[in-house]
Amino acid sequence: MLTILFDGIAYGMLLFVLACGLAVTLGLMNFINLAHGAFAMAGGYVTVVLVNRLGVPFLVSLPIAFLASAGVGFIFERTLYVHVYRKSHLDQVLFTIGLVFMSVAAVDYVMGSSQVFVQVPSAWQGKFDAFGVGIGRYRLLIIVICGLLTVALQFILAYTRFGSRLRAAVDDSRVARGLGINVNWIFALTFAFGSGLAGLGGALGAEILGLDPSFPLKFMIYFLIVVTVGGTSSITGPFLASLLLGIGDVAGKYYVPTLGSFVIYTIMIVVLVWRPQGLFSRATSR
Amino acid sequence: MTPPPAAVRTATEWLSARARWHPLEIVFWFAAFAAIYLFPARHLILTEIAWLGLFALSLDLILGYAGIISLGHAAFFGFGAYTAALLAKHEIIEEPVLALLISGCAAMTLGFVTSFLVLRGSDLTRLMVTLGVALVLRELANRYGWLTGGADGLQGVSVKPVLGVFRFDMFGHTGYTYCLTVLFILFLVARRLVNSPFGLSLLSVKSNPLRSSAIGISVDARLVAIYTVAAGYAGIAGALLAQTTAFASLEVFSFDRSADLLLVLIIGGAGYLYGGLIGAIIFKFMQDYLSALTPQYWPFWIGLALVVIVLVGRDRITSWTTPIRLMAARLNWRALARRSAERL
Numbered sequence A: 001m002l003t004i005l006f007d008g009i010a011y012g013m014l015l016f017v018l019a020c021g022l023a024v025t026l027g028l029m030n031f032i033n034l035a036h037g038a039f040a041m042a043g044g045y046v047t048v049v050l051v052n053r054l055g056v057p058f059l060v061s062l063p064i065a066f067l068a069s070a071g072v073g074f075i076f077e078r079t080l081y082v083h084v085y086r087k088s089h090l091d092q093v094l095f096t097i098g099l100v101f102m103s104v105a106a107v108d109y110v111m112g113s114s115q116v117f118v119q120v121p122s123a124w125q126g127k128f129d130a131f132g133v134g135i136g137r138y139r140l141l142i143i144v145i146c147g148l149l150t151v152a153l154q155f156i157l158a159y160t161r162f163g164s165r166l167r168a169a170v171d172d173s174r175v176a177r178g179l180g181i182n183v184n185w186i187f188a189l190t191f192a193f194g195s196g197l198a199g200l201g202g203a204l205g206a207e208i209l210g211l212d213p214s215f216p217l218k219f220m221i222y223f224l225i226v227v228t229v230g231g232t233s234s235i236t237g238p239f240l241a242s243l244l245l246g247i248g249d250v251a252g253k254y255y256v257p258t259l260g261s262f263v264i265y266t267i268m269i270v271v272l273v274w275r276p277q278g279l280f281s282r283a284t285s286r
Numbered sequence B: 001m002t003p004p005p006a007a008v009r010t011a012t013e014w015l016s017a018r019a020r021w022h023p024l025e026i027v028f029w030f031a032a033f034a035a036i037y038l039f040p041a042r043h044l045i046l047t048e049i050a051w052l053g054l055f056a057l058s059l060d061l062i063l064g065y066a067g068i069i070s071l072g073h074a075a076f077f078g079f080g081a082y083t084a085a086l087l088a089k090h091e092i093i094e095e096p097v098l099a100l101l102i103s104g105c106a107a108m109t110l111g112f113v114t115s116f117l118v119l120r121g122s123d124l125t126r127l128m129v130t131l132g133v134a135l136v137l138r139e140l141a142n143r144y145g146w147l148t149g150g151a152d153g154l155q156g157v158s159v160k161p162v163l164g165v166f167r168f169d170m171f172g173h174t175g176y177t178y179c180l181t182v183l184f185i186l187f188l189v190a191r192r193l194v195n196s197p198f199g200l201s202l203l204s205v206k207s208n209p210l211r212s213s214a215i216g217i218s219v220d221a222r223l224v225a226i227y228t229v230a231a232g233y234a235g236i237a238g239a240l241l242a243q244t245t246a247f248a249s250l251e252v253f254s255f256d257r258s259a260d261l262l263l264v265l266i267i268g269g270a271g272y273l274y275g276g277l278i279g280a281i282i283f284k285f286m287q288d289y290l291s292a293l294t295p296q297y298w299p300f301w302i303g304l305a306l307v308v309i310v311l312v313g314r315d316r317i318t319s320w321t322t323p324i325r326l327m328a329a330r331l332n333w334r335a336l337a338r339r340s341a342e343r344l
Helices: A002-029 A036-053 A058-079 A089-111 A137-159 A161-171 A173-178 A183-209 A215-230 A236-255 A262-274 B005-019 B023-038 B040-063 B074-089 B096-115 B123-143 B173-194 B197-207 B209-214 B219-245 B255-268 B274-293 B298-312 B314-331 B333-343
Strands: A127-130 A133-136
Touching: A002 A036, A002 A133, A002 A137, A002 A161, A002 A183, A002 A215, A002 A236, A036 A058, A036 A089, A036 A183, A036 A215, A058 A183, A089 A215, A089 B123, A089 B255, A089 B298, A133 A137, A137 A161, A137 A183, A161 A173, A161 A183, A173 A183, A183 A215, A215 A236, A215 A262, A215 B123, A236 A262, A262 B123, B005 B197, B023 B040, B023 B173, B023 B274, B040 B173, B040 B219, B040 B255, B040 B274, B074 B096, B074 B123, B074 B219, B074 B255, B096 B219, B123 B255, B173 B197, B173 B219, B197 B209, B197 B219, B209 B219, B255 B274, B255 B298, B274 B298
Parallel strands: none
Antiparallel strands: A127 A133
C-alpha cells in the first residue's frame, strides 16, 4: 500500500519535472506546445547514448541531458517557434504535431524503433526496507532530485528578479512589456529551461517510463493533463496535479489493471468540463 | 417583429447566389463519376480517397464552419466503423446501405452526447476533451475484446452485396461506386446545410460568439447541432471503411488518424467544403508515392508538410487555387449574364 504510494509519488514527481516547462510556456505565451515530449525524448536518448555507448557515469550524464535539451529548445524557439506565437491556436497545434511526427520518424531512423533502457549503476538498483515499506533506490533518487528541483524552481519564481519578471509577464504580458520587461527574451530563456527540465525528466524516466521513438505521442496526453488540470498560473497547481496523476495512475494500474488508462482519461474529461480553468487555478482576468 | 420585406429579399437573393452551382463544381463531380469507367485499375485508392474525403468534409463542417478545433474526430469515425463491422459480423443488419445509415445514427448519438463537452472552455480545453473522448473509446474497444476483438481487430466480417445486388469485389469496383455515391449524396446535404441561414449563423458564431448571441443566435444550440451532424458524417465515413475493407481495428481510433485528418483538411483549405475532398486526393496520392519510397518514415513527411504549411501560412498555401478561382469567376456565365443585363 505505502509502496504504491511511494512509487506513485516518484512517478508524479517525474511527470512534474517533465511537464512544468509546458505549464510556463502555455501560461506565458498562450502557446499550445504539443511537441514538449520531443524535448524529453531528446534528453532521454542523449543519456542512453552517453551511458550505454560512451560509458559516461549516469549522474554526470544527467546535467548533459539537461544542457542538450535546453540547447535544442533554445535553437528551436529562436528559429521556428517565434514565427508561430502570433498565429491561431489551430496553426500552433498543426505546427507542433508536425514537429512531433518529424521527431518520432527521425529518432526511429537514427536509433531504431525498439525500446531502449539506460544502464543504471548497480548501486542505484534494488530495494531496501524502511519501516516496513519497500523502497526502490532508483525511485528514491528520482524523488530526491525532483524534490530539490521543485524547491529550486519555487525559489527562483518567488524570490529572484527573473522570477518576478516571469510572473509579471505571465499575469499580463502587455503591461509587462510596457514596464520595459523584455518578454521575448524571458520567454526564450524559460522555453530553453523548460525544455532542459523535460530532457532531464526524460533521462531520469527512461528507466521507469520506457523510451522508444513514440515517447512524445504516448506521453503528450499526460503532460497536457498535468497542465490543464493544474492550471498555468502557478507552479504548485501543476505540481499537485502531477502528484495526483502519478499516484492515481500507479494505484489504478495496480488495483484495477483491466481498466487501463480509462479512469485517468475519464477523470480528465470530467475535471475539464467542470472547471475549464483547471482544478488549482485562480480565475484569470483575461 | 418581422424584418422589412426589402431586407428579406436581399438576404434571400444573396443566399441563393451563394448556393448556385458553379461550372467547376459540375466538372469536379463529373470527373469523379467518370473515374468509375476511366481508371478501373486505381479503384482501390480512389475508394480510400472517397471515404477520407467524406471524413475530411465532416471535420470541415465543425472546423471550417463552426471553428471547433478537434484532435479526436477519429472517435466518431471509429465508432461508425465498429458499428458497421459488428452489424455485418453478427448478421444483425445485412444490407450495407441500411447498416450505413444505422452506423451514422449511432455516431450522431455519440456526437450529440459529447457535444455538450465541447461547448465550454478555450481551444485548449476543447482539444483535450475531444482527444480524451477518442482515447476513452479506444480504451473501451481494447478492454471489451470479446465484442471488438481487442488489439487483433474485428475479423471474420463478411459484407453482403449492396442493395442485395452489387457484390463487393477485391478490386474495389463496387466499393468506389458505392463510396462515391454516398459521398455525393452527403455532400449535397452538407452544401444545402451551409448555404442555408443556419450555415450563415454558424459562420457568425465562428467569428464572434458573443456578438452572435447578442443578435439572437443561440450559440450553444447551433454548435450542438453542427457537431452532431459532423459526428454522423464521420461515423458514415468510418462505416464505409469497415464495409469496403471488411475489417475494423483499434487503429480507427488512433491519434494519428485525427492528426492526419487535420493535415488533409489544411492542404485543401478549410471552410469551403471542397477543401476536404481536394485535400484527400492530394494526401492519398502523396502517401501512395512517399510510403512506396520509405514506408517506415512516412510520418516524417506528414510532419514536415504540417510545419511548412504553418510557417509559410495557410492562406498562402491555398493561394495556389487563386488562378483557378479567377478563371472560375470568369467562367461564371450566370453572373456575367446578370451583369450585362444590369448594364442594359
